[in-house]
Amino acid sequence: MPRRLFFLGLDSLPPRVLYEGLDGGAFQYLRGLVGEGARWVMRTCHPPITVPAWMVMFTGKTPGELGVYGFRHRRPGEFGYYIVNSGYIKAPTIWDEASGRGLRVGVYGVPPTYPPRPLHGFMVTDFTTPGPEKPYTFPPWLRRELEASTGPTIFDIVYRSEDKDRVARDLLRMLDNHLRQVEYLATRKKWDAFFYVEISVDRAHHAFWRYFDPKHPRYEEHPRYSRVIPEVYRRIDEWLERLHPRLPKDTILVVASDHGIKAMKGAFTVNQWLAEQGYLKLRVDPSSLKPGTDLGEDMVDWQGTIAWAWGGYYSRVFVNLKGREKHGVVEPRYYEETLEQLRRDLESIRGPRGEEWANKAYRPSELYPEVNGDPPDLMLYLDDLNWRPAGTLGWPTNYLEENDRGPDDAVHDWHGVYAVYDPEGTLERGDRGVMPIESIKAHLEQLIFSKEEG
Amino acid sequence: MRGWSWGWRLLAQRSRRRGRYTTVSIPVSLYERISRLIEGTGFTSVSQFVTYVLREVVSEMEEEKLRSEAVSEEEKAAIIERLRRLGYL
Numbered sequence: 001m002p003r004r005l006f007f008l009g010l011d012s013l014p015p016r017v018l019y020e021g022l023d024g025g026a027f028q029y030l031r032g033l034v035g036e037g038a039r040w041v042m043r044t045c046h047p048p049i050t051v052p053a054w055m056v057m058f059t060g061k062t063p064g065e066l067g068v069y070g071f072r073h074r075r076p077g078e079f080g081y082y083i084v085n086s087g088y089i090k091a092p093t094i095w096d097e098a099s100g101r102g103l104r105v106g107v108y109g110v111p112p113t114y115p116p117r118p119l120h121g122f123m124v125t126d127f128t129t130p131g132p133e134k135p136y137t138f139p140p141w142l143r144r145e146l147e148a149s150t151g152p153t154i155f156d157i158v159y160r161s162e163d164k165d166r167v168a169r170d171l172l173r174m175l176d177n178h179l180r181q182v183e184y185l186a187t188r189k190k191w192d193a194f195f196y197v198e199i200s201v202d203r204a205h206h207a208f209w210r211y212f213d214p215k216h217p218r219y220e221e222h223p224r225y226s227r228v229i230p231e232v233y234r235r236i237d238e239w240l241e242r243l244h245p246r247l248p249k250d251t252i253l254v255v256a257s258d259h260g261i262k263a264m265k266g267a268f269t270v271n272q273w274l275a276e277q278g279y280l281k282l283r284v285d286p287s288s289l290k291p292g293t294d295l296g297e298d299m300v301d302w303q304g305t306i307a308w309a310w311g312g313y314y315s316r317v318f319v320n321l322k323g324r325e326k327h328g329v330v331e332p333r334y335y336e337e338t339l340e341q342l343r344r345d346l347e348s349i350r351g352p353r354g355e356e357w358a359n360k361a362y363r364p365s366e367l368y369p370e371v372n373g374d375p376p377d378l379m380l381y382l383d384d385l386n387w388r389p390a391g392t393l394g395w396p397t398n399y400l401e402e403n404d405r406g407p408d409d410a411v412h413d414w415h416g417v418y419a420v421y422d423p424e425g426t427l428e429r430g431d432r433g434v435m436p437i438e439s440i441k442a443h444l445e446q447l448i449f450s451k452e453e454g
Numbered sequence: 455m456r457g458w459s460w461g462w463r464l465l466a467q468r469s470r471r472r473g474r475y476t477t478v479s480i481p482v483s484l485y486e487r488i489s490r491l492i493e494g495t496g497f498t499s500v501s502q503f504v505t506y507v508l509r510e511v512v513s514e515m516e517e518e519k520l521r522s523e524a525v526s527e528e529e530k531a532a533i534i535e536r537l538r539r540l541g542y543l
Binding site: 050051070071072115118128134135141204310408 | 522
């Protein structure tokens with residue numbers, strides 16, 4: 001018989017919190033389970049972002065193989081972008097494969113699963129769902145049942161706000177909503193494997209990290225805000241303590257995250273820098289722009305532009321290649337040379353006081369065994385992710401203390417967690433080293449399916 | 455001339471399919487449960503009941519699929535704005 005498995009995904013949970021006790025004492029029950037289980041430091045993918053990281057974990061394919069390099073992508077020759085959804089994930093997920101073997105699966109909140117697709121079991125989609133009026137469950141009628149029993153579904157909150165009290169309220173309301181719904185599904189529905197990802201943890205980290213982590217350069221002890229992250233952890237912990245005894249006795253419990261989190265040192269205006277270096281030629285005077293202005297297609301003098309970039313948790317850099325771009329100027333025979341020069345220049349960007357940064361600019365083909373979809377020419381990480389690249393213009397300096405998109409205290413990190421608690425004790429306990437994110441699917445399959453013959 | 459013969463074959467297949475039925479296997483125990491369930495109702499056979507239920511279910515799923523695929527320009531803009539405010543863009 002296959003083993004039953006409950007997967008608790010805590011978006012952006014770093015090893016410092018789960019393994020080293022930076023949890024304000026909140027994860028008492030979970031840490032007890034993890035202490036008795038097998039623990040790995042999970043090494044995430046390039047780029048270390050929710051989309052594609054969870055799908056890398058659940059398909060076992062790299063972002064290059066999936067052709068998903070973030071939320072947005074750009075078709076060659078176009079300036080604008082399209083947003084990916086579940087339809088772009090072509091590789092089978094672990095729940096597709098479990099369905100195919102006749103197992104019943106539950107999926108809740110895994111990004112990106114909207115729009116929902118049929119499976120042998122049930123699914124509630126994730127924070128990329130446009131709204132509760134959209135079909136967000138499989139089977140479709142599950143939505144009515146869920147809303148009648150647990151109230152309307154909350155998909156996300158807006159956390160980039162100065163009104164931190166409101167953010168905290170919305171966050172806890174969303175978390176309670178998810179916990180209630182998952183408890184309902186986990187205890188009322190039949191399942192062999194249940195995959196639940198909770199996004200509130202990531203939102204709490206981004207909004208309140210500087211009130212929580214004493215290592216944050218702008219750390220501040222605050223009577224209310226410093227308690228938000230431990231409160232999120234505590235609610236999850238108490239919920240799990242209540243739920244766990246109600247799950248079938250031999251259920252394997254897995255706790256994992258898609259990437260880690262750490263203090264954001266600041267944001268660096270990558271397009272302003274490209275313009276200063278002569279890679280990007282603007283038709284407008286950047287000093288006349290309002291701070292935070294997006295780079296628009298008509299703001300660029302394409303005849304004089306070699307490259308432009310997107311901001312985000314990492315930067316995607318595009319070369320204005322002739323034959324590929326609408327107004328391409330870089331001759332294909334100079335593409336390699338241009339790219340290497342650009343890479344050298346990007347990697348030598350220094351900090352605000354002239355300090356050296358650990359920058360890395362990769363070509364997608366260096367990172368993945370296959371490069372599908374619409375990849376950028378270069379993928380840039382500034383100072384090992386400590387500085388967030390900002391794509392906007394109009395700033396008086398290239399070094400911003402705050403994020404260009406509104407208040408945010410954290411950036412992503414390479415290491416997350418992967419821990420397995422087996423009540424039957426079939427796994428070797430303790431610290432087991434590093435687990436690459438793309439190896440987790442095979443490990444989970446071993447846990448669920450390997451006992452089928454037994 | 456391959457196109458002609460292929461086209462005729464397709465038409466012939468379509469006309470043969472119209473009004474025809476095929477067999478789907480279900481476990482005997484499920485068949486018996488359905489038989490008991492429809493006793494004394496207007497359904498005169500398990501096939502009639504199963505066809506009715508599947509039609510209902512499949513129509514709802516098709517409708518939902520269409521609704522999730524139809525994303526208006528305003529909805530697209532709202533999604534982009536939300537991702538931007540979440541810091542992903």
